[in-house]
Amino acid sequence: MPNRKRVVEVLTQDVVGAQRFNGLIGECVTMPTKNYDAVQDGAAAILERVARAVDWPRLLEEASFRHMHLHPDRRPEPREWSPAEGVCGECLAEALLADDIGAPNWEKHPMSPREQDGTDWPSIVAANLRHRRAAHWHPFQATRKEDQRGRTAD
Incomplete structure (x- = not known):
């Protein structure tokens, strides 16, 4: 199995757990296939980002x-x-x-x-997505804008 496919499958299974598929039509029967595919796309994006970061x-x-x-x-x-x-x-x-x-x-x-081997990283990520900021957000820009309006930054 190609490394890309293996990594994407492992990350996907970490996020959604083991799923069952109808082998005849290739559809996921335990969750919407489009959602499963979206998680796989996210896992592939993680892999691509890691490959660029190394x-x-x-x-x-x-x-x-x-x-x-x-x-x-x-x-x-x-x-x-x-x-x-x-x-x-x-x-x-x-x-x-x-x-x-x-x-x-x-x-x-x-x-x-190997300090993070047993870490349930998908749960940690899910619990903290509410803190996510836009990709272009920069903390110093927000502080300057708030200061310009007479407010103090956090």
Whole structure:
């Protein structure tokens, strides 16, 4: 299964739970299909946003560094080292999840933190959507406008 499809399905299931489909007509029978499709579109938008946010050269470099240090099957001479050469999926995933500001010490901490694994993120997001502001909203613009009218900002 393509990674995009897998990620979209996992995120969709996190939001709406497991749903049943009529295999003959491809329609969701436990919720309106158009709503299910809308959640999938939202999940795809999240994936696209994450893909744009990742610093891919840094990710490849950190994954390569981890792979070089933790996998004895690949210990090239320093002059032969190049990012992404022979990097495994485990090292890519750990580099993506790494939260160190500098270069991670992979030998001391070979696994990245998994602090949010059990978090019910869809419920948290749903509970806070009421605080959502327009995409173009900026807190300093609102403060200046309120100050201009003689009001104090929050």
